[in-house]
Amino acid sequence: MGSEMCIRDRSRRTPALIEKLVVLWEKSVEVSHLFLSTEEISEIKKYVPQALKEIKHLIMESDKKGKPIAFMGIYEQKLEMLFVNPDDMNKGLGRKLLEEAISHYLVRELTVNEQNPQARAFYEHMGFKIYKREAIDEQGQPYPILYMNLV
Helix, strand or coil: CCCEEECCCHHHCCHHHHHHHHHHHHHHHHHHCCCCCHHHHHHHHCCHHHHHHHCCEEEEEECCCCCEEEEEEEECCEEEEEEECHHHCCCCHHHHHHHHHHHHCCCCEEEEECCCHHHHHHHHHCCEEEEEEECCCCCCCCCCEEEEEEC
16 A cells, blocks of 8 residues: 545646546446446446545545555545545555544544445444435435444
8 A cells, every 4th residue: 555645735636636536436336336337327427526626625545656546535524435446445445544534534424325235334344323214315316325423
């Protein structure tokens, strides 16, 4: 693993960096969100660059060559996104980022797709518990969302 970097200054979120993070996002989603079709992933992908540009705290983990291998986005005390490159999964990156979110950004809440059992299990292992379930996601699609908080 390389280094962690928080990109608070939105002007440092260059088009090249955003492009790399979108590629990482897509690879991660393809292996973790098996309930989404290729078309659905492509449709959601259109909104990812804007989300990456606007999220208050964007924390990224890079490999030794400086290539992004994981990132998370935080707004207030809520984890809005956490994605890890598939080749780097199960190496402790998600744990490292989430621990950073909890200790330095006081994250106490997150949402996860019910149909992503691996992520749900990870968050439960890290101390988060479900407190609410919605049958549809924020876009009105039939993908149940689990609301979790740290207990």
